[in-house]
Amino acid sequence: MQNQNISDVIEAYLKKILEDSEQVEIRRSEVAELFHCVPSQINYVIKTRFTPKQGYIVQSKRGGGGYIRIQKAQFMDDHELLDQMVENVPATISQRDALAVVQRLYDEEIIDRKTSNIILATLSHQTLNVGSKKIEDGLRARLLVAILESLRYESK
Structure with a gap:
């Protein structure tokens, strides 16, 4: 794990959660604290690693009760x-x-x-x-x- 950069580690963490559930809902600051990084690093990972091209739908709500929700896009066929x-x-x-x-x-x-x-x-x-x-x-x-x-x- 030492050869991975923090973005790879955060991506792997979120994808691991998505393996077990349809979506993950996170608070940016909590995940940043967990990985000892700045909240903008979480934004970077989500913007570059969880895009529609990669099969993800991302929703966010700002403010005190804000969250970032990541879902794997589901297709019929x-x-x-x-x-x-x-x-x-x-x-x-x-x-x-x-x-x-x-x-x-x-x-x-x-x-x-x-x-x-x-x-x-x-x-x-x-x-x-x-x-x-x-x-x-x-x-x-x-x-x-x-x-x-x-x-x-x-x-x-």
């Missing part, structure tokens, strides 16, 4: 999930965000490890390096949508 994923791919996407999408496909057992590795190799910076980050991210987004649409029609 693979087709519905793939539809939602296709709709949420922006015109440009970073390698990190594409990784999150592929990880979600793997976690939902839509693709296996070998397929996920092939997709990741296809979407990597090394493969798509065209000299312009904007063009690379746009190409990555178009490829990702094509892959998702292919999986969507395959899952019918």
Whole structure:
């Protein structure tokens, strides 16, 4: 655990709770105290590790009785999930965000490890390096949508 950074530890803690229940409701200050970090670190973890692309719905209420509620998004079937994923791919996407999408496909057992590795190799910076980050991210987004649409029609 010493090789992990605090964000990884907090993410693992929250995901462990989500394994046993549909949602987790936390107070930012309490979790920050538990991990001896500042509350903004909790915000960072939630903003970067619990996004809709990664399959989470986050709600928050500010104030004295405030909370942050994290839920794993539930879908009726693979087709519905793939539809939602296709709709949420922006015109440009970073390698990190594409990784999150592929990880979600793997976690939902839509693709296996070998397929996920092939997709990741296809979407990597090394493969798509065209000299312009904007063009690379746009190409990555178009490829990702094509892959998702292919999986969507395959899952019918």
